[in-house]
Amino acid sequence: MAALVQVEQVHKSFALGTTQVHALRGISLQVHVGEFMAVVGASGSGKSTLLNMIGCLDEPDQGRVLLGGQDVSHLSDRERSQLRNRKIGFIFQSFNLVPVLSVAENVELPLLLHKELEQKARAARVAQALADVDLTDFAVQWPDKLSGGQRQRVAIARALVTQPDLVLADEPTANLDSETTQRLVELMADLNKKRGVTFVFSTHDEKLMGRVDRLVRIRDGQEVA
Ligand code: ADP
Numbered sequence: 001m002a003a004l005v006q007v008e009q010v011h012k013s014f015a016l017g018t019t020q021v022h023a024l025r026g027i028s029l030q031v032h033v034g035e036f037m038a039v040v041g042a043s044g045s046g047k048s049t050l051l052n053m054i055g056c057l058d059e060p061d062q063g064r065v066l067l068g069g070q071d072v073s074h075l076s077d078r079e080r081s082q083l084r085n086r087k088i089g090f091i092f093q094s095f096n097l098v099p100v101l102s103v104a105e106n107v108e109l110p111l112l113l114h115k116e117l118e119q120k121a122r123a124a125r126v127a128q129a130l131a132d133v134d135l136t137d138f139a140v141q142w143p144d145k146l147s148g149g150q151r152q153r154v155a156i157a158r159a160l161v162t163q164p165d166l167v168l169a170d171e172p173t174a175n176l177d178s179e180t181t182q183r184l185v186e187l188m189a190d191l192n193k194k195r196g197v198t199f200v201f202s203t204h205d206e207k208l209m210g211r212v213d214r215l216v217r218i219r220d221g222q223e224v225a
């Protein structure tokens, strides 16, 4: 079966003053449907840059990224945001919830672009996503009333609600204590097993590595064996 994600020889640099920072130096990898995979590396190794490429938040200078066989390296902004909204769920280190929306409204947000879904269908999706992360009782709560672990579960629900092919999580546990971190990773592993959600998350936390199907280690923008 073709890989869900193919990253081929991707390079990415950023201008920093008069110098260039080489964030990715010809990295290649594949992610298969149903995998629970971690990208592990020290701070500055290129994890976020890599996930941003896969998640169509940014584009490579050289090389290609394919999603389900489609080259997504150089799409227009519009194509890129449509693809993100339909195919990819993204979970950020800092949760990125909208403070003036309730938990349920935050989860519903990406569905508002799915014009084919009526209000009732949206509500059913939101209810299911909240149940999946065990937050049914918090639907009408404001995000800032929740703990960090609960907020990140809202972000997971928001990522899942569109039923994406792929969920990317960029250091989702970096702002959580170790017990909450363990529970969050268990939850992601569970959603992977029970719902078949393909997960790629980045971490610099060695303790999480035993939980995953596959580990890709990166250093200085390249995979290390
Ligand atoms: P990680 O997520 O593993 O900490 P990043 O992908 O954020 O690593 O960063 C890789 C390298 O690229 C670092 O040296 C970082 O400073 C640099 N970098 C990332 N994004 C930018 C940017 N927008 N502008 C300048 N440098 C950047």
Ligand code: MG
Pocket (backbone or CB within 6 Å): 047, 048, 049, 170, 171
């Ligand atoms: Mg990062």
